[in-house]
Amino acid sequence: MKDSRLFRILYYVLERGKATASELADKFEVSVRTIYRDIDSISAAGIPIYTTQGRGGGIRLAEDFVLNKSLLSKAEREQIMVALNGMNEVNSLHESELLTKLSALFKIKNTNWIEIDFNSWRDDKFYEKLFNEIKSAILTKNIVDFNYFASNGEETNRRVKPVRLLFKGYDWYLYAFCLLKNEFRYFKLSRIKQFMISDDKYADDFDNVVLKKKVIYQNMINLKVKFEKSAAFRVYDELPGLITKDKEGNLYANINIPNDYNLYNYIFSFGDKAEVIEPQEIRARIKDKIIKILDKYKT
Structure with missing residues (x-):
């Protein structure tokens, strides 16, 4: 309880610039004597907090004080803020209060630099x-x-x-x-x-389990595929490596893909916007599948 109060006193003084002992006593519902003991504890921890007397006096921190100044460099403090800001967007666990407090303690402006939304555009639940x-x-x-x-x-x-x-x-x-x-x-x-x-x-301890890599396909094949220019957005989004273009704007790419149902699912996902150029045996198999599909729509 005391440690929590010490931190809250520290944050309160940092946020306001100064505070009186009676103000802190009312705020944290303890006696003035307890507040002075807390100030002594904070000071003993190496934090430059001090009390001034007279008009305008009160409990203050040294102007150039930054939390953990002796332990963290400015770059390290900034990295902590960047990481926490990103985590706040990713897990949506409402750490905005923590970010605000650390921003004040580190004396770093909390810049809203990232926004992440894992929901689909369908906005379903x-x-x-x-x-x-x-x-x-x-x-x-x-x-x-x-x-x-x-x-x-x-x-x-x-x-x-x-x-x-x-x-x-x-x-x-x-x-x-x-x-x-x-x-x-x-x-x-x-x-x-x-x-x-x-x-x-289950009693197993899985905390330190290292996630295994996805299955590495043994039966891979390289396709040379021609895409109509209207499919360019997907080609550039999804395909790594060199992509070339002809005079008509059609795109050409090499795709390394498992030689199984994944191949046909992927090529057919482009509809009539993609054509496998090589190898010939894959072209023949795609043609056979298209004929079977046509048979289903004869009537």
């Missing part, structure tokens, strides 16, 4: 409930159950020990120990359905 339930299960160490729709179309019932929430590549994932597969797995939140927190607890 899909993630809010699921995200909070997963967070709760991780903190309380409850096993959870859900149906999961894998990218290959398979639906499975999963029972997992939730470890961590991860935001990567524009999507949220649950990293968990899967009791079905008996290993750590990633689960994309948008593919989790019928999520339930069970009453069963």
